[in-house]
Amino acid sequence: MILNLLGITLLCVVTWLYYRWTRVRQYWAKRGVPHLPPNPIMGSLTFLQRQNPGVWMVNIYKQFRSPYVGAWMFWRPALIINSPELARNILVKDSSFFRDRFLSSGSSDPIGSLNLFTVNDPLWSSIRRRLTSVFTASKLRALQSLVDLKSSQLVQRIKNAQDTSKLNIRMVYMDYTTDIIGTAAFGVETNATLTGVDPMRTVTQAFTSFDLYRGLCWSSIFFFPELVDKFRFTFFPKWSTDYFTKVFKIASKHRKNERPRGDLLDALLKLMDEGAKSNEGITEEVVIAQAAIFLFGGFESTSTMMTMSSYELAFHPDEQEKLYEELIAFQYESENGHLEISKLADCRYLNAVIKETLRKYSPMGWLDRIADRDYKIDENLTISAGTPVYVNNIGMQYDDELFYEAEKFIPERFLPENAGNIKPFTFLPFGEGPRSCIGKRFGQISMRHALANLILNYKLEALPGAKKPNEIKIEKRGLLLVPGEELYIKFIPRN
Ligand code: HEM
Structure with a gap:
């Protein structure tokens, strides 16, 4: 029976x-939407841990050449957007349909789930509104002494090396970005740039180490959020969030007795005060979550851009020379040779080099959103509420028809006189619309300053027999598009 x-x-x-x-x-x-047949368990996600999602996106773009492609996040249908017009609609014009990201971290992980990147509306709007003002160009000038100090320490660190060709450049640049963002967001003096070690650097090091368990946590947060609470997966390793909480509490206590510095920590403390007065759910945990995402959102993406621009320039001596000449002229004209944040922002070739690096190596090659209502994509297709959409920015950035010889490193395409050739919504390294990167200017300032100081002090040279930029491995286990191997170049002092 x-x-x-x-x-x-x-x-x-x-x-x-x-x-x-x-x-x-x-x-x-x-629905007549082009797609690859799904796997009975993983849907379209069979590439996870085998191929970087950004590389997968480029392949999907090239394989279909269609404005959109159907996919499955396990069994959940999702749509990949390959067209600039549709990207504009989703990210900007109809952004009220797409306020949230699909990814989500669980309720047992407040620091991971309540930060700007992961949190949903309406808490997202009230935090974003309050923090936007601190990322304006005028407020970010307060970073001047920090970037001056840290970029001169970066130059010194390279000078101290007995053999510069043994410096793992990504690690050294991560030391620099950890110091810059760690100091600005947590108000603590960190010393990784000069020494390569610091407790804050141990935390950022942990973010970039992907074992099987962290791979599972992230894959679930990004693609199967329903599982996150069941398995108590977390966005950051648990010990690191305990560390953040401790450091933030100590730093905020100190800062309350000091003069405001106009940095991210001041803005976060203001958020905490306002939060206590409002009933919008802005608790101390929410504020610490923002400090954590500033560090996490900024240190790896910015250091990857520094790594890839140095590596490309080492292989492109003519472009490097143009950049050097621009920077020497700039330094000659500026008072005491000082690299002022606001003026450096006008260096045309420096900006073009950074944009070209962002085009080829956007750390986030796809921008995810979730439709909160049924949404008409075009005359033929309406997606249901709850459908995740992924704007395939890296796919467009590698399209030869949009960027001629897209595999090549050609900064000139981003010079102001050529800007008209770039079609709107085809170059989206910082995303677009209300949920675009809040730290864009912060990241650009950190990159510009470091790169300018490096190029003024050193000639970058490729090592004999080193892999060309397009041959290097891309990380397979993580979700950001970052190098999957150590990279080395030679730094030759200029004088
Ligand atoms: C080269 C440097 C950087 C790149 C390429 C980058 C890229 C991105 C991208 C593509 C997004 C998603 C945008 C979208 O979905 O439309 C994003 C979001 C975000 N980024 Fe960045 N980022 C960088 C630096 C930074 C820095 C320095 C910080 C903080 C200081 C930061 C904090 C954030 C935050 C908090 C979000 C979530 C914004 C929201 O949903 O409201 N990023 N970033």
């Missing part, structure tokens, strides 16, 4: 699963 009952239950489950799977499998075909 019991066996019969078990048998019938099993049959019902298998029939139901088969019926559900058939519907899932036919989802995009029925």
Whole structure:
């Protein structure tokens, strides 16, 4: 009797699963949307841990050349957007349909789930509104002494090296970005740039180490958020959030007795005061979550851009020379040779080099959103509420028709006189619309300052036999598009 009952239950489950799977499998075909056949368990995610999602996005773009492509996040249908016009609609024009990201961290992980990147509306709006003002160009000038100090320490660190060709450049640049963002957001003096070690650097080091468990946490947060709470997955390693909490509490206590510095910590303390007066849910945990995402959102993306621009310039001596000449002229004209944040922002070739690096190596190659209502994509397709959409920015940035010889490093395409050739919404390294990168200017200032100081002090040279930029491995286990191997160049002192 019991066996019969078990048998019938099993049959019902298998029939139901088969019926559900058939519907899932036919989802995009029925709607006439091009797609690759889904895997019965992973959907379209069979590339996870085997290929970087950014590389996968470029391949999907090239394979289909269609304005959109159907995909499955496990069994959930999702849409990849390959067209600048649709990207504009989703990110900007109809952004009220797409306020939130699909990814989400669980309720057992407040620092991971309440930060600007992961949090949903309406808490997102009230935090973003309050923090936007601190990232304006005028407020960020307060970073001047910090970037001056840290970029001169970066130059010194290289000078101290017995053999510069043994410096793992990504690690050294991560030391620099950890110091810059750690100091600005947590108000503590860190010393990683000069020495390579610091407790804050141990935290950022942990963010970039991907073992199987962290890979699972991230894959679930990004692509299967329903599982996050069940397995208590976390966005940051638990010990690091304990560390953030401790450091933030100490730093905020100190800062309350000091003069305001106009940095990120001041803005976060103001957020905390305002939060206590409002009933919008801005608790101390929420504020610490913002400090954590500033560090996490900024240190790896910015250091990856510094790594890839140095590496490309080492292989492009003519472009490097143009940059050097621009910077020497700039330094000659500025008072005491000082690299002022606001003036450096006008260096045309420096900006072009940084933009070209961002185009080729956007750390986030896809911008995710979730439709909160049914949404008409075009005359032929309406997606249902709850459908994740992924704007494939890296795919567009590697399209030869949009960026001639897209595989090549050509900063000239971003010079102001050529800017007209770049079609709107095809170059989106910082995203677009209300949920675009809040730290864009901060990241640009940190990159410009470091790169300018490096180029003024050193000639960068490729090592004999080193892999060309397009041959280097890309990290397979993480979700950001970053190098998957150590990179080395030679720094030759200029004088
Ligand atoms: C080269 C440097 C950087 C790159 C390429 C970059 C890129 C991005 C991208 C693509 C997004 C998603 C945008 C979207 O979905 O439309 C984003 C979001 C974000 N970034 Fe950055 N980022 C950089 C530096 C920074 C820095 C320095 C910080 C903080 C100091 C930061 C903090 C954030 C935050 C908090 C978000 C979430 C914004 C929201 O949802 O409201 N980023 N970034």
